[in-house]
Amino acid sequence: MSLSAIAFARQNHARFLDELKALLRIPSVSTLPEHKEDCRRAAETLAAELRRIGMENVRLIETEGHPLVYADWLHAAGKPTALCYGHYDVQPPDPLDEWVSPPFEPTERNGNIYARGAVDDKGQVWAQVKALESLLAADGALTINVRVLLEGEEEVGGEGIANYVASKPPELKSDFALVCDTELFAPGLPTLCVGLRGMIYTEIEVRGARTDLHSGMYGGAAPNPFTALAQIIARLKDENGHILIPGFYDGIIPPSAAELAAWRSLPFDEEEYRKTEVGAKQLVGEAGYTVLERTWARPSLDVHGMPGGFTGAGAKTVIPAKAQAKVSMRLVPGMTPARAFEQYKSYVEKIAPAGVDVEVRLIHSGDPCLVTVDNPYIQAATRALHEVWGKDTVFIRSGGSIPIVGDFDRHLGLPSVMMGFGLPDDNLHAPNEKFNLKNFELGIESLIRFLEEAGR
Amino acid sequence: MSLSAIAFARQNHARFLDELKALLRIPSVSTLPEHKEDCRRAAETLAAELRRIGMENVRLIETEGHPLVYADWLHAAGKPTALCYGHYDVQPPDPLDEWVSPPFEPTERNGNIYARGAVDDKGQVWAQVKALESLLAADGALTINVRVLLEGEEEVGGEGIANYVASKPPELKSDFALVCDTELFAPGLPTLCVGLRGMIYTEIEVRGARTDLHSGMYGGAAPNPFTALAQIIARLKDENGHILIPGFYDGIIPPSAAELAAWRSLPFDEEEYRKTEVGAKQLVGEAGYTVLERTWARPSLDVHGMPGGFTGAGAKTVIPAKAQAKVSMRLVPGMTPARAFEQYKSYVEKIAPAGVDVEVRLIHSGDPCLVTVDNPYIQAATRALHEVWGKDTVFIRSGGSIPIVGDFDRHLGLPSVMMGFGLPDDNLHAPNEKFNLKNFELGIESLIRFLEEAGR
Numbered sequence: 001m002s003l004s005a006i007a008f009a010r011q012n013h014a015r016f017l018d019e020l021k022a023l024l025r026i027p028s029v030s031t032l033p034e035h036k037e038d039c040r041r042a043a044e045t046l047a048a049e050l051r052r053i054g055m056e057n058v059r060l061i062e063t064e065g066h067p068l069v070y071a072d073w074l075h076a077a078g079k080p081t082a083l084c085y086g087h088y089d090v091q092p093p094d095p096l097d098e099w100v101s102p103p104f105e106p107t108e109r110n111g112n113i114y115a116r117g118a119v120d121d122k123g124q125v126w127a128q129v130k131a132l133e134s135l136l137a138a139d140g141a142l143t144i145n146v147r148v149l150l151e152g153e154e155e156v157g158g159e160g161i162a163n164y165v166a167s168k169p170p171e172l173k174s175d176f177a178l179v180c181d182t183e184l185f186a187p188g189l190p191t192l193c194v195g196l197r198g199m200i201y202t203e204i205e206v207r208g209a210r211t212d213l214h215s216g217m218y219g220g221a222a223p224n225p226f227t228a229l230a231q232i233i234a235r236l237k238d239e240n241g242h243i244l245i246p247g248f249y250d251g252i253i254p255p256s257a258a259e260l261a262a263w264r265s266l267p268f269d270e271e272e273y274r275k276t277e278v279g280a281k282q283l284v285g286e287a288g289y290t291v292l293e294r295t296w297a298r299p300s301l302d303v304h305g306m307p308g309g310f311t312g313a314g315a316k317t318v319i320p321a322k323a324q325a326k327v328s329m330r331l332v333p334g335m336t337p338a339r340a341f342e343q344y345k346s347y348v349e350k351i352a353p354a355g356v357d358v359e360v361r362l363i364h365s366g367d368p369c370l371v372t373v374d375n376p377y378i379q380a381a382t383r384a385l386h387e388v389w390g391k392d393t394v395f396i397r398s399g400g401s402i403p404i405v406g407d408f409d410r411h412l413g414l415p416s417v418m419m420g421f422g423l424p425d426d427n428l429h430a431p432n433e434k435f436n437l438k439n440f441e442l443g444i445e446s447l448i449r450f451l452e453e454a455g456r
Numbered sequence: 457m458s459l460s461a462i463a464f465a466r467q468n469h470a471r472f473l474d475e476l477k478a479l480l481r482i483p484s485v486s487t488l489p490e491h492k493e494d495c496r497r498a499a500e501t502l503a504a505e506l507r508r509i510g511m512e513n514v515r516l517i518e519t520e521g522h523p524l525v526y527a528d529w530l531h532a533a534g535k536p537t538a539l540c541y542g543h544y545d546v547q548p549p550d551p552l553d554e555w556v557s558p559p560f561e562p563t564e565r566n567g568n569i570y571a572r573g574a575v576d577d578k579g580q581v582w583a584q585v586k587a588l589e590s591l592l593a594a595d596g597a598l599t600i601n602v603r604v605l606l607e608g609e610e611e612v613g614g615e616g617i618a619n620y621v622a623s624k625p626p627e628l629k630s631d632f633a634l635v636c637d638t639e640l641f642a643p644g645l646p647t648l649c650v651g652l653r654g655m656i657y658t659e660i661e662v663r664g665a666r667t668d669l670h671s672g673m674y675g676g677a678a679p680n681p682f683t684a685l686a687q688i689i690a691r692l693k694d695e696n697g698h699i700l701i702p703g704f705y706d707g708i709i710p711p712s713a714a715e716l717a718a719w720r721s722l723p724f725d726e727e728e729y730r731k732t733e734v735g736a737k738q739l740v741g742e743a744g745y746t747v748l749e750r751t752w753a754r755p756s757l758d759v760h761g762m763p764g765g766f767t768g769a770g771a772k773t774v775i776p777a778k779a780q781a782k783v784s785m786r787l788v789p790g791m792t793p794a795r796a797f798e799q800y801k802s803y804v805e806k807i808a809p810a811g812v813d814v815e816v817r818l819i820h821s822g823d824p825c826l827v828t829v830d831n832p833y834i835q836a837a838t839r840a841l842h843e844v845w846g847k848d849t850v851f852i853r854s855g856g857s858i859p860i861v862g863d864f865d866r867h868l869g870l871p872s873v874m875m876g877f878g879l880p881d882d883n884l885h886a887p888n889e890k891f892n893l894k895n896f897e898l899g900i901e902s903l904i905r906f907l908e909e910a911g912r
Contacts, residue, residue, distance in 0.1 A: 218734065286676070305776070
């Protein structure tokens with residue numbers, strides 16, 4: 001066991017952090033065309049670093065969108081092969097005025113580093129790279145074969161990595177995937193995620209009049225796309241949070257009694273969560289389910305924005321010709337994106353009010369997935385985490401989606417070890433995203449130990 | 457009767473149009489702070505021109521917002537005094553990509569001039585100024601006393617002119633107001649507007665969680681402000697266009713039987729209006745009322761935009777902390793803005809769903825108004841219009857709001873002659889706003905004749 005790799009990581013922690021800051025300064029916002037070159041720059045930065053630490057066959061793999069980064073080290077004869085996954089792209093930083101420090105100027109405060117992408121996912125990608133560096137620097141070799149595959153379209157559901165994985169390239173032949181894009185259930189509590197919700201992300205576009213009209217002249221005669229959208233959205237869920245799309249819940253596979261019992265024993269207080277983490281006066285959602293059930297094992301539906309019309313300061317008395325709603329649904333085991341979208345689209349078209357044309361578009365989607373916990377890599381992970389954190393691992397699910405986990409399973413037959421070091425209050429996809437510095441450090445150590453354990 | 461003023465106007469038509477273009481190039485968008493100086497520049501341009509043509513006491517009157525422009529010519533002893541009103545501010549030009557030619561680069565096409573403000577209201581203000589110029593140039597004097605009062609906050613409901621008028625300044629003492637901000641009912645059909653809807657323009661702000669949240673992690677537990685807004689908006693009107701705010705319709709004064717009969721005789725085809733003017737697949741609004749009744753004599757409610765959340769291209773899986781809806785209601789005689797807003801606010805607060813905080817704000821408001829048609833100035837206007845257009849005047853109402861008409865009545869006791877030369881398809885407040893060049897020319901001649909008739 002390589003105490004020296006751990007020692008190397010500890011000795012170099014300040015440098016690791018400086019390097020992470022440089023990566024965080026690159027605004028690799030994958031959904032915004034103006035940041036296309038920044039995404040490539042982030043990919044090239046990672047490729048250069050993988051090359052520098054001794055990884056081999058390092059290269060960018062072009063896609064129709066942002067490039068993938070590939071690297072490997074395959075000299076551990078007879079040992080299994082890990083496929084290390086992460087993503088270098090980040091969410092848009094808006095609303096900018098709510099950031100305490102600028103999103104692309106990483107800033108340390110209160111034992112955290114604040115920046116867009118700090119924890120989702122650059123910090124966790126860097127932890128993987130630094131674990132590999134520590135092992136290679138201290139030992140001159142790895143005790144496991146490693147492939148690295150990073151993508152730049154996770155936040156936009158880009159098809160680049162999915163298409164590549166679906167082509168079953170020989171260079172991805174591995175025994176398991178290590179996915180670092182999740183979080184600890186609570187500070188100091190080692191956690192493995194074994195279930196993810198899927199999703200469909202859609203746009204509804206409503207068109208009324210041919211052109212924008214004056215609401216004085218035409219109010220009372222011309223259809224209003226926002227009113228129509230409101231009527232549609234109001235009929236997607238009832239006041240108890242129950243989704244009204246016919247057949248939407250059919251076939252859902254509920255968690256086992258044992259899993260539900262384990263969830264009940266987790267350190268989780270709904271009132272504390274409401275106050276501290278959500279900060280709303282009341283939680284919402286389906287009656288009869290706990291918060292963990294609602295966010296991990298039940299589908300949900302959210303509206304993210306409603307572009308169109310006049311959104312500036314003050315008043316403009318316009319009946320806009322068109323308006324949109326960005327609507328996504330999270331899916332759980334037993335549901336498929338294709339069937340859910342078809343049900344949703346048919347229902348929206350059916351409930352569309354008179355006077356308007358409605359178009360429903362699928363932007364992207366991902367399957368829900370569940371990982372079995374009895375494979376040797378999950379077992380190796382629990383041993384490694386116990387060594388670093390001194391506690392038994394808890395198995396949780398995540399309400400979010402990591403579509404690649406389903407792709408690894410479906411196309412390459414790989415189980416995924418979802419080991420992540422974020423915290424529930426890290427403000428993913430929100431202003432003031434952060435990564436706890438201790439978790440960055442212990443994350444690197446956990447990954448070092450895990451790669452050793454998995455290679456035994 | 458001054459044939460020479462008409463002749464002067466005809467001889468100088470090309471110059472008048474060039475001057476109008478120069479005015480239209482100034483982007484005096486009153487609602488956007490970055491155009492504050494442009495608004496002042498438009499005011500100064502008008503003041504300079506009024507001075508040049510021989511008007512007296514020309515000056516800007518400062519307000520808390522954009523300045524008023526005042527001028528007078530008071531040498532027609534024993535004659536009545538007209539107060540000529542218009543506004544030099546314009547609506548924002550967005551959506552920019554739907555303009556065939558740039559909004560602030562006036563362009564002639566198909567016998568029209570296209571530009572933001574072409575008809576609303578710079579073209580009509582300029583027609584007044586050019587009528588005064590023609591009379592003063594041809595005759596050396598007017599046969600009526602004239603005061604000019606122009607404002608720069610009509611499109612934002614600014615209080616500058618209202619406060620000024622409410623102070624009853626001696627310099628506004630007049631016998632009637634001439635308001636040029638309306639339209640012909642149909643091409644070639646001389647029209648006076650004798651009724652306007654009032655309005656309240658509001659914002660509803662809904663707040664859920666303390667900060668933006670990831671919809672994967674929190675979907676099914678955190679309140680969604682857009683979903684809440686949709687539920688609120690969907691309950692403001694039923695599917696038949698009936699506004700559901702309790703008491704909202706109480707006290708409405710319906711049009712007289714004679715007025716309704718006159719409206720039925722107007723050249724108006726609802727199917728043609730739907731296809732050509734609105735361009736929607738179906739009209740909406742209250743069952744049991746014609747389009748003219750719905751847009752002139754019944755209240756309406758529209759949503760203009762829903763700021764907040766993610767509105768860029770692609771996908772962002774955010775549950776926004778807050779979202780807004782810009783909602784306005786048009787009011788008819790018998791309703792008051794104060795009562796309507798109170799009813800609306802109470803209702804919105806009552807129907808707000810669980811989990812969110814709701815704030816309802818009034819942005820601005822205006823009273824509905826009706827003008828009696830038996831005063832001598834309306835009679836003079838019908839004679840002048842008959843001379844220029846060769847047809848009897850039709851009396852219509854407008855669904856829009858011109859709050860100043862109510863202010864002139866309430867504070868100065870002035871009846872308003874609402875004489876305008878726009879057309880129903882002039883795209884007010886929309887891309888490709890235009891003013892028919894023939895209507896600009898005949899508008900100037902109509903105003904020359906009217907000022908002569910009113911001074912007899």
